[in-house]
Each structure stands twice: as structure tokens, then as C-alpha cells.
Amino acid sequence: MDVISNTMWLMIIPLILIQLILMVVSIFDIVRNEQTNGPKWVWVLVVIFINLIGPILYFILGRRND
Amino acid sequence: MSQWLILLQKELLENVRNFKWIWVPLVFIILAIQQPITMYYMPQILESVGGLPEGAVFDFPVPSAEEVLATSLTQYNSLGVLIIVLITMGVIAAERKSGVAAMILVKPVSYTSFVTSKWFSVLLLVWASYFIGYLGAWYYTGVLFEFVSFSIFMQSFLMYGVWLTFVLTFTVFLNTFLKSSGLIAFISLGSIIIMSLISSILSNALSWSPALLGGYVTEFIMFAQMPDGAVISMVVSIAVIGIMLLLSVLLFRKNELAE
Amino acid sequence: MTVISVEGLKKNFKNLEVIKGIDFDLPEQKVVALLGANGAGKTTVLKTISGLIKPTSGTIHFNDENDKDVRHWIGYLPQFPVFYNWMTGKEFLLYVGRLSGLTKHDAKQRTEELLSLVGMTEAKNRRIGKYSGGMKQRLGIAQALIHQPKLLILDEPVSALDPLGRREVIDLLKKLKNEMTVLFSTHILSDAEEVSDEILFLHDGVIVESGAMNELTAKYKQPKITLVFERNIEEYIEEIKSQTVFQSVEINSNEAVLLTDDMEGAKKVILQEASRNNWPLTKFEMSSTKLEEMFIKVVQGK
Numbered sequence: 051m052d053v054i055s056n057t058m059w060l061m062i063i064p065l066i067l068i069q070l071i072l073m074v075v076s077i078f079d080i081v082r083n084e085q086t087n088g089p090k091w092v093w094v095l096v097v098i099f100i101n102l103i104g105p106i107l108y109f110i111l112g113r114r115n116d
Numbered sequence: 117m118s119q120w121l122i123l124l125q126k127e128l129l130e131n132v133r134n135f136k137w138i139w140v141p142l143v144f145i146i147l148a149i150q151q152p153i154t155m156y157y158m159p160q161i162l163e164s165v166g167g168l169p170e171g172a173v174f175d176f177p178v179p180s181a182e183e184v185l186a187t188s189l190t191q192y193n194s195l196g197v198l199i200i201v202l203i204t205m206g207v208i209a210a211e212r213k214s215g216v217a218a219m220i221l222v223k224p225v226s227y228t229s230f231v232t233s234k235w236f237s238v239l240l241l242v243w244a245s246y247f248i249g250y251l252g253a254w255y256y257t258g259v260l261f262e263f264v265s266f267s268i269f270m271q272s273f274l275m276y277g278v279w280l281t282f283v284l285t286f287t288v289f290l291n292t293f294l295k296s297s298g299l300i301a302f303i304s305l306g307s308i309i310i311m312s313l314i315s316s317i318l319s320n321a322l323s324w325s326p327a328l329l330g331g332y333v334t335e336f337i338m339f340a341q342m343p344d345g346a347v348i349s350m351v352v353s354i355a356v357i358g359i360m361l362l363l364s365v366l367l368f369r370k371n372e373l374a375e
Numbered sequence: 376m377t378v379i380s381v382e383g384l385k386k387n388f389k390n391l392e393v394i395k396g397i398d399f400d401l402p403e404q405k406v407v408a409l410l411g412a413n414g415a416g417k418t419t420v421l422k423t424i425s426g427l428i429k430p431t432s433g434t435i436h437f438n439d440e441n442d443k444d445v446r447h448w449i450g451y452l453p454q455f456p457v458f459y460n461w462m463t464g465k466e467f468l469l470y471v472g473r474l475s476g477l478t479k480h481d482a483k484q485r486t487e488e489l490l491s492l493v494g495m496t497e498a499k500n501r502r503i504g505k506y507s508g509g510m511k512q513r514l515g516i517a518q519a520l521i522h523q524p525k526l527l528i529l530d531e532p533v534s535a536l537d538p539l540g541r542r543e544v545i546d547l548l549k550k551l552k553n554e555m556t557v558l559f560s561t562h563i564l565s566d567a568e569e570v571s572d573e574i575l576f577l578h579d580g581v582i583v584e585s586g587a588m589n590e591l592t593a594k595y596k597q598p599k600i601t602l603v604f605e606r607n608i609e610e611y612i613e614e615i616k617s618q619t620v621f622q623s624v625e626i627n628s629n630e631a632v633l634l635t636d637d638m639e640g641a642k643k644v645i646l647q648e649a650s651r652n653n654w655p656l657t658k659f660e661m662s663s664t665k666l667e668e669m670f671i672k673v674v675q676g677k
Contacts, residue, residue: 058160061153061260068142075138084504102146109139110202122473126459133461215457219518222425223474224446 072105073097079113086112120229127237136203140241144249147195151188152256155179181261185269186337188253189276192246193330197283200242201304204287206297207234208368213295227369235288235361242284243277268340272333275346278353279329283308289360292368326353376403377438378526378556379424384433386419393419395580396433401526406552408567409560411577412674417560418454420577421530424558425451437526447475450524450555454531456515460504464495464514467503468521475522482521489517493547509540516547527551529559533566545570564670568592578673595669597622598638600645602631603658611654618644634664 076097080086086093086108093112097104131137154161179187208231211217221230254269286307290300308327315325322328323345332346377400386394393416401407411417422428424435426446437445458467465486472482490496493513498506506514512535519527532548533541548557548570561567567574567588574591576584584591604611608629616624620640625632635641638661649656 058157065150068146072139072142075135079135105139106143119474126470130461216459218427219457222427222446222451223471224444225474
């Protein structure tokens with residue numbers, strides 16, 4: 051059982067890593083940009099708590115396109 | 117040609133600065149590789165979640181590698197298409213709306229280059245994201261199940277890529293005469309859904325429909341054989357892509373940009 | 376030498392006639408003001424010349440040796456210039472420079488020249504999104520000049536600026552005159568008077584007056600006498616109204632404006648009448664009309 055969960059982790063780690071990168075990049079961008087569509091803190095929460103869809107929503111809807 | 121490259125360079129730089137070149141590939145990777153993982157660990161996941169009655173024995177049929185790869189690819193049918201439409205919805209419309217398109221087009225810039233460079237920049241982003249995403253799925257499927265032949269992978273990659281290109285070209289096409297990004301996304305998604313529905317209902321009569329490529333590619337991966345209608349559907353798709361691109365340029369040229 | 380000739384230019388939007396057939400030539404190395412009230416059709420004329428919109432009928436002919444894309448020779452600044460806000464000022468100039476056909480090296484050189492010309496060298500590496508309105512206006516002028524156009528078209532280049540910024544732009548226009556023809560629109564006569572050699576006066580889609588600035592000033596300069604009374608003006612003015620020396624008499628409560636060609640004669644008539652009938656005059660002023668009055672008259676439809 052232990053062996054199986056080790057390989058399981060090995061498989062899942064990249065997935066978690068990518069989600070993490072997405073989250074970090076989104077938050078970096080939210081903080082750096084002067085304005086977002088809607089309050090910044092809401093976007094930070096959305097990005098942290100909604101897996102995968104959160105950052106996508108931010109980049110498509112929340113980001114000011116300039 | 118050199119002007120076309122300058123226009124393309126600007127599009128690429130813009131998509132680097134607004135992080136599209138980071139988040140779109142990452143999302144495409146996640147979409148595809150989570151499929152083999154969940155399919156492989158499904159029994160364990162269910163077990164650990166519990167709730168199975170004492171003594172109940174569930175026999176999970178182990179899916180074939182081909183099945184897993186095909187399901188991974190179908191992940192792009194909904195969310196993948198949605199993302200493509202959303203990143204393409206304002207590619208020209210937003211610039212026209214803000215007025216910056218007029219600033220650029222009073223310079224001696226070819227209208228054809230203006231439209232095609234934008235189209236190509238989205239094409240590059242989508243194909244690159246789609247390639248590494250699907251390649252990831254192929255690799256995961258290979259490690260967890262069995263490796264599907266690389267030639268099947270490449271062929272299915274190209275085949276389904278035609279459909280994704282169809283979607284993005286259609287969205288660019290709408291951009292050349294509509295100014296509202298929201299409306300463009302709505303019409304684009306609506307048309308794709310209607311097209312897919314009609315094509316699957318009348319799949320015999322409309323066997324050439326580009327919207328059937330998603331189904332054909334699944335069949336192809338499973339049986340390693342080109343299904344009837346797949347080739348003609350690809351040819352039709354590529355032709356329509358060409359026509360839409362041509363019409364995009366013509367319509368864009370006809371438009372009065374200052375408005 | 377004319378730079379551009381416009382003949383019978385008409386433009387309709389839907390069924391609305393915005394430009395109702397205008398003709399004009401723009402001479403080389405002159406500053407020409409396109410003057411008119413808001414809604415006269417100035418922007419439409421400028422956009423049509425720059426090729427952004429197509430005329431409903433009429434021709435725009437650019438006098439150039441070869442029949443190349445006219446956009447090579449035209450620099451255009453819209454009323455509200457917009458940029459890619461994610462670029463820096465320098466990047467934008469380089470970009471439009473390259474698009475206009477400059478080599479990398481030339482574009483770089485030209486960019487630096489223009490940045491210093493419009494006083495933006497310090498801000499060149501900041502994102503345009505962070506620029507103020509005045510800075511965007513200056514960057515707008517720089518981008519219009521990037522490919523050394525023969526005709527520079529500016530849509531209301533000064534109206535949005537504060538007095539200091541306005542001054543800078545006007546001085547810049549004077550400088551540019553040596554290199555190219557400048558056509559700029561404005562609804563403020565004094566801006567036109569200050570810097571332009573020629574005026575095109577657009578009203579309601581028609582050019583109602585045009586010509587060299589000094590000719591027009593002379594044409595509309597007419598001796599005028601203003602009288603202000605303490606009260607009850609009619610009875611006094613009645614007495615002199617019929618005199619042929621006055622071309623027109625206008626009464627506005629207790630003020631009268633009399634136009635004449637013969638200032639001396641008019642003065643004599645008035646002063647004689649005034650002393651004989653003991654007019655309750657509080658003010659007697661001799662002056663001349665200005666272009667401004669013509670402008671206001673036409674705009675108000677008198």
C-alpha cells in the first residue's frame with residue numbers, strides 16, 4: 051500500500067505543482083497590476099480557493115487588458 | 117513579410133506580458149493529464165472515500181490505454197474549446213473598441229497582415245499548449261497503463277488540432293465585423309454547440325462536418341483506423357478555415373475602422 | 376505646390392449627410408486650421424483624408440510622384456489617442472516606426488529624436504498605462520511624426536490640454552511648419568489665429584469661409600463704433616439710423632453697435648447729434664470687428 055501511494059504521489063506532484071504555479075502567477079499579477087475588474091482581495095480569494103478555474107477566471111475576466 | 121513578423125512579434129510579446137503564454141499551456145496540461153491519473157487511481161480513490169457496503173466487491177474493468185488517451189483528448193471538447201474562444205474573443209474587437217486599431221492602421225500597415233498575424237499568434241499559442249498538454253496525457257497514459265504508439269498519438273494530435281483551429285478561426289472571423297468581445301464569445305460558442313448537436317444527430321448525412329472530428333478522433337485512437345468520413349471532414353474543415361480567413365481579411369478591409 | 380487636393384468630398388452616415396461636398400487644397404509647408412463648432416464635421420473630414428473612413432463621393436488626391444499608399448505620407452493624431460497600455464512609450468514608437476517601414480536602426484534613432492522633441496525622454500521606459508493625459512497627447516504627436524510625413528493631421532490637438540501644455544503644442548506646430556504641412560482642427564478661434572497660415576472654416580458640413588489668415592483678418596476687419604447710453608436708447612438711435620454712413624446698426628438693450636466704412640464721417644455724425652440733443656452717453660468707443668465676430672455669427676446662424 052505504501053509503495054502504491056508513493057508512485058501515486060509521484061504522479062500527482064506535477065499536477066499540484068502546476069496548480070501552484072498558476073496560483074502564484076495569478077496572485078503576482080493581481081498584486082502588481084494597478085487595477086483589476088472588481089476588488090483585488092476577492093480575486094485573491096477566488097484564485098486561492100477555486101482550484102484551476104479560479105486562475106482561469108481571473109485571467110479572462112479579472113485582468114484589465116491594458 | 118517583415119511587417120508581418122513585426123506585427124506577430126508584438127502579439128507574442130503581448131501574450132507573454134499578460135501571462136497567456138504561461139497560463140494557457142498550464143491549463144491545457146492539467147486538463148489532459150488529470151484524466152489518466154483519475155482513471156488509474158479511481159478504484160483506490162473510491163475505496164479511500166469509503167461508503168462501500170461491507171463485503172461488496174467492485175470489479176472495475178481496467179480501461180485500455182487507447183481508451184484513456186481518447187478520454188484525455190475529449191477533455192478539450194468542452195473546457196478546451198471554451199478557453200480557446202475566450203482567449204480569442206477580443207483579439208481584434210478589443211483593439212477596435214479601444215481605438216488603438218485605428219492608430220495602427222493609419223500607418224502603412226497591410227490589412228491582410230494585421231488580421232493574419234493576430235490569427236497566427238493565437239494559432240501558435242493554442243497549438244503549443246495543446247501539444248504539450250496532449251503529449252503529457254500520452255506520457256502519463258504510457259506510464260500508468262501502456263504506451264500507445266507515437267504515430268497514433270501524432271495523427272490524432274493533428275486530426276483534432278484541425279478542429280481546434282476551426283474553432284479559433286471562426287472566433288477570429290467574428291472579430292472582423294463585431295466589436296463586442298462578449299457577443300463574439302456568445303455567438304461563437306452558440307454556433308459550435310448547435311453545429312455539434314446537428315452534426316451528431318444527422319451524422320450520416322453530415323459525415324463531412326468539422327464538428328464530428330472530435331468523435332472521429334476517438335474512434336481512430338481506439339481502433340487505429342481512420343473512420344469513414346474522417347478524411348473528408350478534415351478536408352472540409354481545412355477548406356472552411358481557409359475561406360473564413362480570406363473572408364476575415366475582406367470584411368476587415370471593408371469595415372470603416374474609425375467607427 | 377499643393378500637398379493634397381480634395382474635391383467634392385461628401386460623407387453620409389446612414390442617411391445623415393455629415394459632409395456636404397467640400398473642396399480645398401493644402402499648400403506645402405503651411406499650418407492650416409480646420410475651424411468649426413463641435414459637430415461641424417471636422418473629425419469626419421480628417422478621418423476621411425487619413426483613409427480611416429471612405430468618402431461617400433468625391434476624391435482626395437495626394438500629389439506624389441508615385442502612386443504609393445498615401446498612408447506613407449500622412450501622420451495622424453486622433454482627438455483621443457489610444458495606445459497599447461502595456462507597452463512603454465519607447466516601445467510604442469519603435470513599433471509604429473518599424474510598421475511604417477523604418478529599419479531597426481532608423482526606428483531607434485527616430486524614436487530618440489522624437490522623444491526629446493516632445494519632451495518625453497524621461498518617461499520613455501514607463502508603461503503608457505501610467506501616463507497622464509498630456510503625456511499621451513505628446514506621445515500621440517511623436518507617433519504621428521515617426522515616418523516623417525508630408526502631411527500631419529491633428530484632431531483637436533490642444534483643446535484637452537492645460538494652458539502650459541497648450542503652449543508647448545502650439546510652439547511645436549510652429550517648429551514643424553518647416554518640414555511639413557500641418558492640418559489641425561479646433562473649435563477655438565484664438566488657437567487657429569495664433570499659429571495657422573490658412574483657415575478652413577467648416578460649418579454644418581460645408582466650408583463657409585477659407586483663405587490665408589491675414590487676408591481673412593483684413594476682410595472681416597471693419598471700423599465699428601460702440602455706444603452705451605444711460606437709458607432708453609431707441610429714440611436717439613432712430614435719429615441717426617437712416618444716415619448712409621452706417622452700414623448696419625445693432626441695438627442691444629442700452630448698447631448700440633454701428634458698422635461703417637467711413638470712420639471719420641461716422642464719428643462726426645454721432646458727435647454732432649450727441650451734442651445737439653444732449654445724449655445721455657456713458658461710452659463712446661471706436662474699434663474694428665474681428666474674425667471672432669464672423670465666427671460667432673456663422674456658428675449662431677445669423
